[in-house]
Amino acid sequence: MEARPALDTDPVIVGQRVRLLRQAAGVSLSELARRADIDRTTLLEVETGLAKATAEMLWAITAQLGVPIGAILDTPPSPQVVHGTAIEAALLEVFEDGRVTYELYRLRIPPGITQTSLAHLEGVTEHLTVYAGTLIAGPMDAPLTAGPGHHISWRSDVPHGYCAVPPDEVRASLLMRYPTDTRT
Numbered sequence: 001m002e003a004r005p006a007l008d009t010d011p012v013i014v015g016q017r018v019r020l021l022r023q024a025a026g027v028s029l030s031e032l033a034r035r036a037d038i039d040r041t042t043l044l045e046v047e048t049g050l051a052k053a054t055a056e057m058l059w060a061i062t063a064q065l066g067v068p069i070g071a072i073l074d075t076p077p078s079p080q081v082v083h084g085t086a087i088e089a090a091l092l093e094v095f096e097d098g099r100v101t102y103e104l105y106r107l108r109i110p111p112g113i114t115q116t117s118l119a120h121l122e123g124v125t126e127h128l129t130v131y132a133g134t135l136i137a138g139p140m141d142a143p144l145t146a147g148p149g150h151h152i153s154w155r156s157d158v159p160h161g162y163c164a165v166p167p168d169e170v171r172a173s174l175l176m177r178y179p180t181d182t183r184t
Helices: 011-024 029-036 040-047 055-065
Strands: 080-083 088-097 100-109 114-117 125-132 135-139 144-146 151-155 160-164 170-179
Touching: 011 040, 011 055, 029 040, 029 055, 040 055, 055 080, 055 114, 100 160, 125 135, 125 144, 135 151, 144 151
Parallel strands: none
Antiparallel strands: 080 088, 088 100, 100 170, 114 160, 125 151, 125 170, 135 144, 135 160
C-alpha cells in the first residue's frame, strides 16, 4: 500500500510546528531523527513542508519530544484527519484534566492491513471502543480483539498495532491519555 499523507492540512504548517517543538525541546534534527527512527532527510523534508508525514511518523516524533500529537494538529472544531498505514483518525478534541492530557479520535480502519506504531512515552494509554467491524489491536506481544460494542485498552508505551479483521471495515473511537509529567 502506498504511504498516504498524515494530515489533511498544509504540510508547511505541520513542518513549522514540528520544528518549533523540536527547537523548544533543545533537540537537533539529527538527534530527533535517530530517536524517532526516521531518516534525517525525510524529517528535514517534513520540517520544511516538502513532504507530508504519515501518522506513524508524527506519533514517533511527538513521543520523542514528549508532547501529544495534538501539539502538531489543529484543534477542533475542524477535526484534522490523520492517515496511517491502516488507520484514518479524525482528531475531535484535545482536553486537559489536571495532570493529564486527552486526545479523542474517530477511527476508520479498512480490513486486512496492519498498522504498527512505535512505543509512546511512558504511561501513555489508549482506550478504544468499536462501533462496527472486528478489530485486533494493542501490544504487539499480546493483542486484544474487540467487536461492535466492545471496549479495549492498553499501555501504549510499547510497540502496538491495529488491524481490522476482513471483510468489514472498523469504525471506532480512540481516547489517548498522556500523563502531563511525561512531557518535557
